[in-house]
Amino acid sequence: MNKFVGSLFRLLKGEYSNAWKPRWSSAKYEIMVITAEDIEKFDKRYRVNLINALTGFSPANLIGTRNRRGKPNLAMFSSLVHIGSNPPLMGFINRPDTVARHTLENIRETGTFTVNHVHQSFLSEAHQTSARYPEEVSEFTVTGLTPEFFGEFTAPFVNEAVIKIGLRFREEIKIELNGTHLIIGEIDNIRIPDSFISDEGRPDLERAGSLVVSGLDAYFVSRLVGKFAYAKPEGFAERLE
Amino acid sequence: MNKFVGSLFRLLKGEYSNAWKPRWSSAKYEIMVITAEDIEKFDKRYRVNLINALTGFSPANLIGTRNRRGKPNLAMFSSLVHIGSNPPLMGFINRPDTVARHTLENIRETGTFTVNHVHQSFLSEAHQTSARYPEEVSEFTVTGLTPEFFGEFTAPFVNEAVIKIGLRFREEIKIELNGTHLIIGEIDNIRIPDSFISDEGRPDLERAGSLVVSGLDAYFVSRLVGKFAYAKPEGFAERLE
Numbered sequence: 001m002n003k004f005v006g007s008l009f010r011l012l013k014g015e016y017s018n019a020w021k022p023r024w025s026s027a028k029y030e031i032m033v034i035t036a037e038d039i040e041k042f043d044k045r046y047r048v049n050l051i052n053a054l055t056g057f058s059p060a061n062l063i064g065t066r067n068r069r070g071k072p073n074l075a076m077f078s079s080l081v082h083i084g085s086n087p088p089l090m091g092f093i094n095r096p097d098t099v100a101r102h103t104l105e106n107i108r109e110t111g112t113f114t115v116n117h118v119h120q121s122f123l124s125e126a127h128q129t130s131a132r133y134p135e136e137v138s139e140f141t142v143t144g145l146t147p148e149f150f151g152e153f154t155a156p157f158v159n160e161a162v163i164k165i166g167l168r169f170r171e172e173i174k175i176e177l178n179g180t181h182l183i184i185g186e187i188d189n190i191r192i193p194d195s196f197i198s199d200e201g202r203p204d205l206e207r208a209g210s211l212v213v214s215g216l217d218a219y220f221v222s223r224l225v226g227k228f229a230y231a232k233p234e235g236f237a238e239r240l241e
Numbered sequence: 242m243n244k245f246v247g248s249l250f251r252l253l254k255g256e257y258s259n260a261w262k263p264r265w266s267s268a269k270y271e272i273m274v275i276t277a278e279d280i281e282k283f284d285k286r287y288r289v290n291l292i293n294a295l296t297g298f299s300p301a302n303l304i305g306t307r308n309r310r311g312k313p314n315l316a317m318f319s320s321l322v323h324i325g326s327n328p329p330l331m332g333f334i335n336r337p338d339t340v341a342r343h344t345l346e347n348i349r350e351t352g353t354f355t356v357n358h359v360h361q362s363f364l365s366e367a368h369q370t371s372a373r374y375p376e377e378v379s380e381f382t383v384t385g386l387t388p389e390f391f392g393e394f395t396a397p398f399v400n401e402a403v404i405k406i407g408l409r410f411r412e413e414i415k416i417e418l419n420g421t422h423l424i425i426g427e428i429d430n431i432r433i434p435d436s437f438i439s440d441e442g443r444p445d446l447e448r449a450g451s452l453v454v455s456g457l458d459a460y461f462v463s464r465l466v467g468k469f470a471y472a473k474p475e476g477f478a479e480r481l482e
Binding site for chain 2: 051
């Protein structure tokens with residue numbers, strides 16, 4: 001009864017617009033239970049498709065680098081993760097046995113890389129960077145994306161990206177469980193249209209049209225469904241949008 | 242001219258539907274250049290808002306745990322990242338100085354955790370788990386989300402989530418740069434409606450309505466804009482959808 005009064009109160013305050021929407025119920029569906037043994041038995045492609053997507057939608061970013069001879073490289077990554085704001089750090093998971101190895105080698109050689117958000121306007125080109133080109137081929141050249149350089153920062157940005165970040169390599173952590181690496185960079189510079197940042201510092205990713213990816217080949221735009229105040233223990237956080 | 246012919250060829254093949262769409266051009270906007278020195282000078286809230294969102298939209302997940310006395314805990318995380326498919330590994334970044342410390346302590350104590358996708362139907366409740374409740378309070382109780390247990394697996398699942406994964410703790414890697422940890426688990430079991438997985442093993446995240454988050458408080462649904470064949474160096478990958 002208390003719960004009902006609480007929900008009604010929140011509904012009247014407009015804080016809790018989902019209060020009376022029907023919930024998804026597992027009872028309506030036949031639930032597939034997949035065990036560790038099942039996963040081991042799946043064929044490689046099925047397993048990759050399934051496991052890759054289970055973390056949920058991931059951000060689609062192009063990582064730009066140059067090797068010591070100045071040759072630019074560009075590769076799609078869906079494993080970028082926020083590490084911290086002070087110092088400003090972001091990281092990504094790199095598999096040494098894939099096309100992405102050039103990215104890691106270049107970062108080790110020259111110490112910088114760029115992160116460039118992917119948008120619909122150059123999606124085909126961005127996806128195409130995931131092909132296994134030989135080292136001497138620049139993905140900028142084959143896709144037609146435009147490399148952009150600023151000052152003395154050595155790594156190439158993608159001109160077509162609305163939001164782009166230049167980073168200095170800080171740490172490489174080997175994950176012994178499967179031989180991948182967590183590559184961490186510290187933000188050196190950010191380029192974003194003035195009008196895309198709110199007064200509180202929030203970049204408008206929806207307006208920028210920054211894409212997310214599911215698995216390795218399906219790309220999505222995102223639309224706001226809820227914005228909340230900072231949650232405190234005293235009651236449900238106010239719904240702002 | 243070659244580039245024009247190439248684009249026309251791709252357009253005729255229907256592989257490259259963006260060929261004639263106008264690109265976003267930085268020339269149309271006043272670009273804000275933010276340096277490392279600027280970032281250091283920003284006030285804390287501005288810096289957090291900005292840096293948190295720069296990786297792009299992140300997946301919204303609830304991580305469920307129990308401590309050794311059996312008390313359930315549930316917390317929102319936006320830092321989940323795919324580590325590998327064989328063995329099936331996923332990880333997340335945990336800040337020991339935040340509300341999320343209970344999650345880390347519980348995982349260390351009991352060795353299991355669950356990942357539960359967040360959907361619109363319980364978004365207010367999911368967001369509310371980010372409040373700093375004392376250790377003895379279960380976020381399940383205060384939000385009304387329903388804990389669900391299966392067999393001998395000790396960590397609680399969120400009944401309301403369409404896609405949920407049980408993991409065994411495998412490794413904790415300290416990131417010395419800022420004192421955060423990368424917590425890695427190996428998938429023990431997956432629960433997903435049978436009809437939400439394709440014959441190739443792809444979970445349909447759009448149909449499940451799995452949300453993404455920007456910063457710490459804005460949530461988004463995602464809609465497919467492009468699906469491509471595996472990219473090969475011989476030419477632009479075919480656009481399937």
